[in-house]
Amino acid sequence: MQLNRPFATVTPTLDGDVLAVLAASEVTFTITQIRRILTTASGEGIRKVLTRLTAQGVVLHDQIGRTNTYRLNTEHLAAEPILALSRLNATFLERLQTHLEGWGEALKYAAVFGSAATGRMALDSDIDVLLVRACDPGHDGRQEDSAVWEQQVTELAGSITAWTGNDGRVIEYTEDELRAAAGEPLLREVARQGLTVAGTRAWLNRQLRPIGKAATARRT
Amino acid sequence: MAGTRECNSVVIAGRLSKAIEFFDAAEHLEDDMPNAAGDLFVDAGIAASDVICCVRLGVHSSSGTHSGAVSLLETADKGSETHLNTLLGLKNKAAYTHQALSNTERKKMNRAASHLVEAAKRAVASAGQ
Numbered sequence: 355m356q357l358n359r360p361f362a363t364v365t366p367t368l369d370g371d372v373l374a375v376l377a378a379s380e381v382t383f384t385i386t387q388i389r390r391i392l393t394t395a396s397g398e399g400i401r402k403v404l405t406r407l408t409a410q411g412v413v414l415h416d417q418i419g420r421t422n423t424y425r426l427n428t429e430h431l432a433a434e435p436i437l438a439l440s441r442l443n444a445t446f447l448e449r450l451q452t453h454l455e456g457w458g459e460a461l462k463y464a465a466v467f468g469s470a471a472t473g474r475m476a477l478d479s480d481i482d483v484l485l486v487r488a489c490d491p492g493h494d495g496r497q498e499d500s501a502v503w504e505q506q507v508t509e510l511a512g513s514i515t516a517w518t519g520n521d522g523r524v525i526e527y528t529e530d531e532l533r534a535a536a537g538e539p540l541l542r543e544v545a546r547q548g549l550t551v552a553g554t555r556a557w558l559n560r561q562l563r564p565i566g567k568a569a570t571a572r573r574t
Numbered sequence: 575m576a577g578t579r580e581c582n583s584v585v586i587a588g589r590l591s592k593a594i595e596f597f598d599a600a601e602h603l604e605d606d607m608p609n610a611a612g613d614l615f616v617d618a619g620i621a622a623s624d625v626i627c628c629v630r631l632g633v634h635s636s637s638g639t640h641s642g643a644v645s646l647l648e649t650a651d652k653g654s655e656t657h658l659n660t661l662l663g664l665k666n667k668a669a670y671t672h673q674a675l676s677n678t679e680r681k682k683m684n685r686a687a688s689h690l691v692e693a694a695k696r697a698v699a700s701a702g703q
Contacts, residue, residue, distance in 0.1 A: 378629075379650050379651070381631065390580060473698045473699045473700065546591075549696060550692065
């Protein structure tokens, strides 16, 4: 699926995209406003969709002077599932957060990054997740913990696929590895664009900052 | 909509980038330069609010009034407007008065800006640009 096009899971048509706009806020929209948000749809296409949805009663149409306005009919029987569909991205992130809460203190930080975080997913995009583990199991020799961690990571990737249909691509760092790799473009991308689902972004920035500052100083 | 300006994907990307930049700079400075950080938290919150409004409504506030910006954000993302209100309420103290921000106020601004920046990122993730 495309987390940025949640209605495409049930309909590939423009109807879904228009419903996504109407469901995102409780205001009235003109066709021009919807077109501005959707960018690639034609005004005529949007008008036809709105006419269809108005006939179904799921969209309310008003005319103020010469201006036609439209809004989601939140009292309609279909409004609840429509709103639930419009929130699939938020639901995914909430489910991921809840899932990772069970990992305890071994997990210092997690974030979704890549196309799932920037709203540019294709149908077959991987969903990238960065995990930062509290310690390196190779250093302290806690092999049992390491086995549990690996099992959790495998299950996480499987859960992401089950929830979305997309492959979950998990990138793991220990805290030490994270600090050593602070200048890597991937970690910079996570710090800027990642959607935090465990720990805090402030913590991540602190881990990456000292080496980033040193690199800047070296350049100048 | 009156008091608003139309925006497109270029505006969304640019404002989001600035929101993140302002926020990161503010966090970096906040222990040593709390007032400068406070001002940057406000800038981050305003830029993030613009992103949320652009994604959801296709416009951002250009009214120049705090109430107009807060009201538009409430329309776009109910609940987030309280965070913008918090930031705008402390903007004058951080930037234009002789008084220094207290630690409590600075932390409050950090939380409010953090909420808005994360909400902006999630809005973009949900709807694309």
